[in-house]
Amino acid sequence: MTFESSGAGSIGIAGEKDILAHKLEFDRNGVGGLLMLHIVNIVFMVLTFFVYRFWALTRVRRALWPRMRFDGSPLEYTGTGLEIFIGFLKVFLLILLPYGIFSNWVNSRIIDPEIGFSFLFALLSYLSVLGIAFLYSAARYLAYRYRVNRTHWRGIRGSVDGAAYMYALKSFGCYFLVFITFGIMKPWMDVKLLQYKLDHTKFGGQQFWFAGTTEGLWRPYLLFLLMPLIVLFAFVDIDGGIISIRFSFQFDSSDSAAAIHWQSVGIVVIGAICSALAYLNYQIQFWKKAASRLTFGAAHFSFQPTIRQVFGLYIGNWLITYLSLWILLPIAWLRKGHFLAQHLTITGNLNLDALVQAEFDTDSKGEGFLGDFDIA
Amino acid sequence: MxxxxxxxxxxxxxxxxxxxxxxxxxxxxxxxxxxxxxxxxxxxxxxxxxxxxxxxxxxxxxxxxxxxxxxxxxxxxxxxxxxxxRKKEGLRAARVAGVLAVGVITVVAAIYFLVPPITDTLARIVPWSFEVEERPELAALEKFLGKRCTAGRPNEILKSLTDQLLSVSDFPHPILIDVLDNKMSNAFALPGGRIVVMRGLIRNARSPNELSAVLAHEIGHVVNRDLTERWMRNSAIGAIATLLFGTGPTSLGDTLFQNSLSLSFSRSDEEAADRYSVHLLNQLDLDPSGGAAFFERLSRSGGLGETLPDYLNTHPESEGRADYFRERGTGTKQALSPADWLILKQICVKSS
Missing domain, CATH: 2.30.29.30 (Pleckstrin-homology domain (PH domain)/Phosphotyrosine-binding domain (PTB))
Structure with a gap:
C-alpha cells in the first residue's frame, strides 16, 4: 500500500438511490458536556472582558450544528473565533469608530450654545440614526451569509452571494413603506426580505427556490394589529361619554379609584398578552407558509407546528433560561433544535449525485470587505 | 454501522x-x-x-x-x-482565553497609564478658542440652577478676588465668574473658563479663605484644561469599551469598566486641582486653613461621597484633602477684609 500525502485523490460521481422522505433528527444526548462548555465560556468571557465571546459563540455553534442530522449525516460548522474577531475589528476600525466620532460631534451641536437649536445638526443626527439602521440591516445579512458559508453537510458547503448593501437598501425601502402604512405592510416586507436572502442562498451548486407571497398572512397579521382594539371593545363600555370596565378583579378594596386603577392595569396586561399571542400566531403562519413555498431541487419543505406547541417551546425556554439565571441556557438550545427537527419535514428527491460543491471559493478572504462580520 | x-x-x-x-x-x-x-x-x-x-x-x-x-x-x-x-484541543481553548486575558489586561493597563498623560498633553495643545466655543451661556445654566446674583458691589469684590488669584497663575486668558441663586454648597468649572459658584457655598463659607481655596481649585481645573481632557478621555474610554464589549445593549461589565476608569481619572484631576489651589494660595501668602476647614466640614457633613469607598468616588476623600491643605499651605493672610467679606456674603440679596 502506498500512502499519498498530496491530496485526497479524485473520485467521480456515481448514482445513488432516490430518497423521498428525508430524515431530520436532533441529538439531545450529552447535556452535561454542553452545560460544561457553556459555563467554561462564561468564565472565559468574564476573565477576558467579554472579548472571548467570538470564540465562545464559535464553540457553541461547533457543538450544536452536528447534533442536527439530515439523512444520517450531521451538519458541521467550520467558522472560527479568530475570523469573527478579525471581522469585528475591521468593522470597529472602519465603521463604528468613525461613525461614533461623527455622531457624537453632531449630537453635541444640536443645541448650539449661541444660536440655540440647530436644524442642520438635528437633521444630521436623524440621518446618523438612519445610518445605524442601515448598518444593522447590512450586518444582519453579513451574519447570515457567514453562518451559511460556514455550514457543511457531507463535505458540501452552503453559500450566500448578493450584496449586503442591496439587502440594507431593500430593508430601508420596506421600513419606509411599513412606516407610511402604519405597519400594515409588514407581512409584505417580511416576505420580500426573506425572498432576497433565499434567492441568494445555495447549498453546493444547488439554488434554493422561494416563491414567496403574502397569501394567508394578512388575516393573522391584522388580527395582531387590531388586538389592542379588540381587547378594548371586549372589556370597556363607552356609553355617552361614560367609560366603564366590564370586568372586575376581586380586590379587597372598597376604594373605587384603586379598583379602577387595577382594572386598567388588568386590561393593559391582558392586551399585551393577547397581542404577544397574536404576533406569535403570525410568526408561525409566516414560517409555515414560507417553508411550504420553499424548494431545493425537487425537494419540498413543510413546517407544521401548532401554536400551542410553539407557545410551549417559548414559555418553557423562557422559564428554563431566566429561572436558572442563564446557567441552563443550553437546554433551551437543545429544545429549539429538537423542535425544529420534529416539525420540519423535507420530502422529494435531493439528487445527491447532482448536489456538487459550488465552484467559487468561500474562504473568509474571498468574501471581501466585512465578509466575516457576525453579530449574532 | x-x-x-x-x-x-x-x-x-x-x-x-x-x-x-x-x-x-x-x-x-x-x-x-x-x-x-x-x-x-x-x-x-x-x-x-x-x-x-x-x-x-x-x-x-x-x-x-x-x-x-x-x-x-x-x-x-x-x-x-x-x-x-482531545485534551490538547481543550487546552487550545484555555490558551486562547489566556492570551486574550493577557491582551485585555495589557490594553486596560495601557489605557490606565497612557490615556491620562496623552489626553493631558493633547488638551493643552487644543487652542483655547476651541474651548471658548464650547462655553455654555449663562442663560442656559440659569434655567436649571437659578438666577444669577446681580448685586453690584459684591460681584466686584468676587471679581477682584478671582483676578487676584489669576494674577499669580500663568494663565493668559480671562475667566468668567458668576454666582447663581441656588442653596447647594457647590462650585464648578465649565469649558471656556466659566466658573459658577452657588449661593450656598458663599453663605456657608466661614472665612474668605475658604471661598478663595475653592475658587483657586476651580481655576486649577480651567488652567489644567480638565474639561477638554475629560471629553477626550471619555470618548477614548467609550471607544475602547465598544471594542471590548461590542455594540449591543449596555452590559454590567461595560458600565463597570467605563465608570471605574473615568472615576479614577476624575479623582486624579481633583487632586491636581487641589495642588494648584494650594500653589496659588501660597503665592499670595493666603492662610490655607480656610481650605482645610472647608473640606473638614464637607467630611463631617457626611453625604454619599463620604460613605462610598474611594474607588467609587469622583473626588478624593475630604479628610485627606483637608490634611493636604494644612500640610502644604504656608500663607498667613486673609483674602478679604472683614468688611468686604460681609458685603460679598450679601451677593444674592436683592436691593430694594
Missing part, C-alpha cells in the same frame, strides 16, 4: 471498508484506492456521535472520512493516539 467517505465534490456517500496501518488509513471506493497518512489527518472533534471518528485531509478539507467500527477506532488510537485524545 459502517465507515463511509464523502469526497468533497458531491454529497454522495461512499460505503468503505478501511484498513488501518502503521502509517495511516487506506480505503477503496468505486472510483479508486486512497491512502491517508496520520499526519495529514485533521480530526473533526465535534462530529456526533462522538465515538465515531471523523477526519478531513489537510490538503483537501472538503472531504470527510468517517470511521464507525470500534475495532478500527481502537487500532487508530494505538497508531496515532493524538487523534483520539
Amino acid at each position: 459502517s465507515s463511509h467517505f464523502f469526497d468533497g465534490s458531491s454529497a454522495k456517500r461512499y460505503e468503505i471498508t478501511p484498513e488501518v496501518w502503521q502509517e495511516g488509513i487506506s480505503f477503496s471506493t468505486e472510483r479508486g484506492d486512497l491512502a491517508w497518512r496520520y499526519e495529514d489527518l485533521i480530526r473533526l472533534w465535534d462530529y456526533r456521535p462522538s465515538d465515531h471518528l471523523a477526519f478531513t485531509h489537510r490538503k483537501h478539507q472538503d472531504s470527510r472520512l468517517i470511521i464507525e467500527e470500534p475495532e478500527l477506532v481502537k487500532a487508530i488510537g494505538q497508531h496515532a493516539p493524538d487523534l483520539l485524545n
